[in-house]
Amino acid sequence: MAAMNRKERELAEQYLYLVRDTVLGTMSLNESIQGFGYDDLYQTGCEALCHAAQKYRAEGGASFPTFASVVIKNRLISHCRKVARIQKPLEYMDTPQPSGSGLTYADTLPDDSFHGISDADTFLLLSQAKERCSGTTRKGIEALALKCRGHSGVEIAARYGVAPNHVAAWISRATKLLREDRLTA
Incomplete structure (x- = not known):
């Protein structure tokens, strides 16, 4: 100008x-x-x-x-x-997830007690949990395993042919189940 x-x-x-x-x-x-x-x-x-x-x-x-x-x-x-x-919107950790579950992104992070678990143990635990589940929860556990391997939510969504917010909802449901299992164990 x-x-x-x-x-x-x-x-x-x-x-x-x-x-x-x-x-x-x-x-x-x-x-x-x-x-x-x-x-x-x-x-x-x-x-x-x-x-x-x-x-x-x-x-x-x-x-x-x-x-x-x-x-x-x-x-x-x-x-x-x-x-x-x-540009894409910033995702803050205290923002509610789009799945409508009422959980925030921070809620889906593992608790501090899980930081000492090896990758092999993590995949074994996820595999065992996957065998006990079906439907959306099972997909959520599969998505968690893929996330642990370094895949993004967008990559996982493309693999399943769904929108990324579906993957977030699956992970949210699986995380909730895994937390409930840990509390009852």
Whole structure:
């Protein structure tokens, strides 16, 4: 972008409120996705406002606020489309899993008491538990074993031909069963 002259800077500064109004009035903020937070959208909107100040011509028939609002909104939409193509939401450990089980991602992590178990013992225990289970719980135990081998949830989902949130639900169910078995043993 070329440097702004004094008149363009003053015009942008005078209508800075348009950025805030457009961001809050037309965009859905999502702080868990980089680029969709208020600060990121506000910055993009300010850049669009400066661009509008440089390109505005009164002879066009529209007032500057009308012209700038359209430029800002279009730039924000383009920004969101670009970010959506390259970003995935952050998954925080205290976020509820999409399976609707009420468990968080942290709930599916093994307790501290399991840190001393070797890989061989882990796979043996999972294999024994798998023999006692069927259906979704069995798939969850298989998915846990694959996770222990380093596969991601997306890779496991592709292997089974399902969405990744199904794999998360299977693992959640299997983890719950394994915890209950440990408590009753």
